Amino acid sequence: MLFLIIKRILLGFITLFIVSLITFVGTEILPGDACTTYLERQAFGEQLEACYRRLGLNVPAYERYVSWAVNAIQGDFGYSLSGEMPIKEVLGPRIKNSLVLASAAIFIGIPIALILGIVTALWRDKLPDVAISTVTIFAMTIPEFISATLLILIIAIWLEWLPGIVIVPTDVSFLELLPNIILPVIAIAMIMTAHMARMVRSSVIQVMASEYVQMAILKGVPYWKMVFKHVLPNALLPAINVVALTIAWLLGGVVVTEVVFNYPGLGRLVIESISNRDLPTVQALAIILASIYVSINLLADLMTLMLNPRLKTLQIRK
């Protein structure tokens, strides 16, 4: 078991290393570099040389990669080009904002998704299922930029209940941020919840049709006890991985929603730094997003391993 965890963590680091290499090589191959972008038409002669020296671009690429990597491991991603401030400081509040948005969506969305999924499965083909399933399919298919825009139109503009876009400084406190995130959270949660509810539904239906559930019924186990003891633990195991992917997706920035609501999160930072050709920031973002995906998936795998007795013993035996 321990060996397995260590192996998985090592694999995670290898993945991150490869991601960092790819982004580094990618930014190297692209025509132009930070200095030519920054200096624009003055990018020649003495000024360009000075810029190269200042940014350390005059040393060979592999040396730059090594020094960048060593710093990145310590949490230092260098300087952002556009604002000339440490990337660490740019990222900090953005990560916090994205976390706030994601956790709000998770805490609201996942319980609702589980309940809807279970209800639709247990009342399969009956009225609650038909009604909820229609709504979830709808919520799944409407793209978020449309649902987000509609939300702004109805709740912010017509009803004037909540602010339509988020106009706050990046480093605003949590309480001030709260009313601003209600609409983005709804927009994100709609899609996520719908996806997950359908997943949970099919998983529960599959388990309900299994022989061991039939056996439990024939054993005289009361309905709800059967649902909680025999059905849900087995039906929700496969859901863990889907939930993990969703969380990673949320943390990685829901780009479209953040842009529509002007929300200062990671997703918008990605767009901004790409359009500003702020390559150091793009690199830093790539590494951070990759580590989020890797670590959350690792966590999910370990959780399934712990919860599924079948996998646990199989691993031990090996």
Next chain:
Amino acid sequence: MSDIIQKVKNLSIGFKSKKGEEILILKNISTKIKKGETVGIVGESGSGKSTLALAMMGYVKHGLYTIGGECEFNSSNLLNMKSKDLEKIRGRKIAMIPQNAGQALTPNLKIGYQIDEALQLHSDLSEKEREKKISELLNKVRLPSPETIALRYPHELSGGQQQRVAVAMALAGTPDLLLLDEPTTGLDVTTQAHVLELLNFIAKDTGTSMVYVSHDLGAIAQVSDRIIVMYSGEIVLEGPSRDILKRPIHPYTHGLLKSIPKLSLAGLPESMPGSQPQPGIIQSGCSFFDRCNFSEDKCKNTSPQLEFLKELNTSVRCFNYEKLLNESQVNQNVNKIKNNSNDKEILNLSEVSISYAKQKLLDQIFNRISDDNPTVQDININIKKGETIALVGESGSGKSTILKSIAGLLKTKDGLIRFDENRNLSSDLKERNPNDLRIIQLIFQNPDESLNPNHTVEEIIAQPLKLYFGLKGEELNKNIIDLLQKVRLGEFYMSRYPRQLSGGEKQRVAVARAFAAKPDIILCDEVTSALDVSVQAAVLNLLQQLKEDFGTTYIFVSHDLAVVRAISDRVAVLYQGRLCEVGPSNDVYKFPSHPYTEVLLGAVLEPDPDIKPKLVAEDIVEEKPPEKGCSFQGRCSRIVGDICKKDIPPWQLTDSGNAIRCHIPIKELQKEQL
């Protein structure tokens, strides 16, 4: 009056087809189960026997519904009872032992909890008492060290142990009626015999009534007092067990009993034509009409009613049962198989061992397999051209593994597989040339999985013809039709898809595909196990006919020893991947000399109430072959001493050409037989 425990009255269950028609799975079933009696319900898949058993618990599967009739238990109808009341009957008054305990035990709950759950629901015992009771129950079903078993998860037990847990779970509520749905199908022969013996013991010990549902007449014969034979959703014959098995007066049962291979008879039994109709197809007349030897015009138009014959205490649904009354016994005629093997050796396995061990990195680099205790070891078999050799043994005996290696699906670790004395086939698929691939073909157990559902029969059979012979156009077509006729399927099957065929027809297509490559050797992996009993004999007869026509060699793997007896010329008995005995099937079956062969053959269930299985050894399953000594030492009841644990036994030859691997001198082994 109160000696009747369950009464089924005019029960019909069915479903609505896509067109909105009502299709019946059960047609107007009426029967009674008495207290303390064991009733066997026998029928092929699709005959409605499981649906009937479930209905006796007031359970109707999703998609089916009750069209009419009642299932009365303690004079209340289970089929319209509220689920609250049903919960009090299920598990407490009527309990179920499922077919596949491996899938019927909830995977995330410990064994102890699952039994405890039944106790909590159906008894007023305190926690301490329940704990004691769990141990008692596990003891009763003869599971070793109950305390540790209770803490295990279902997947940590073997198939036989899981089935015992299911029995313990059912007994927890001390039910008055036990329903058993194919409780031993899927278990090894030896395990099966042990579980049946346990069930018999419980029936006597507790006086519980049992309803035993199975397709296996052999198992039914061992347990039941009365037998109900179902066909196409109807009861066709019902009566005392002995009469039904010895003197079946319904043509279907008669034919069925004739078509089951027996251990005592070498040769292929007569086959029954056709297969059971799909539900909803037969609108009028007798549903057995097409396959019956006695059918007349009357049978086609009017459905016979179930008629009670008082003097025989038997009910029968047939107009012509009287014709069978005069036949005192089922006279089984067998077609003796012709042994047309010549002395030319076609395949030779010498000192073959095969390992499933995962290759370590170093081994991968040097392309070697290192495993001191491989799954299959030291296999020496000489296969002659035109013979049928069968590999038998319990699951885990390595019989399928050897087939895979011959086919090239699995690399051998050591040893040589030689074809035709000089061609080396020890390599796997990638290293074989197309002709090496052509000469060996496989027929798999389950045609549902081995035939591509998106290909027509024509495409399926055309593939080997195109691949190996490059046939095209008219010639290809001619060959396909020719092959279809060889397997007794008409030309019109060409455009059908596998899902439009019955199980037997699908397997015929698989046979045609194998023969399309004009192979020298065909590997048959449990080819009849997925088929219904009445279809099995027909496929076996077909295989035999084709072999005689083409001079093909068969390597036949089956867990069904009676089938092996019927078709094979020679038998190789395997235990834990090691050979125990090799010899002509006549000798092996008549005088099983090796202790394991004796165990194996003793456990076979025959559809005859007078032949009881002999249980010689325990049915413990070993996970790995022993490191040293005889492979069978763990279960052998005749261990001679330390030598069995230390040395691999030598080969001994009998006069008739049997080779036996045992430390006991051959004279002594044979003496025991007499």
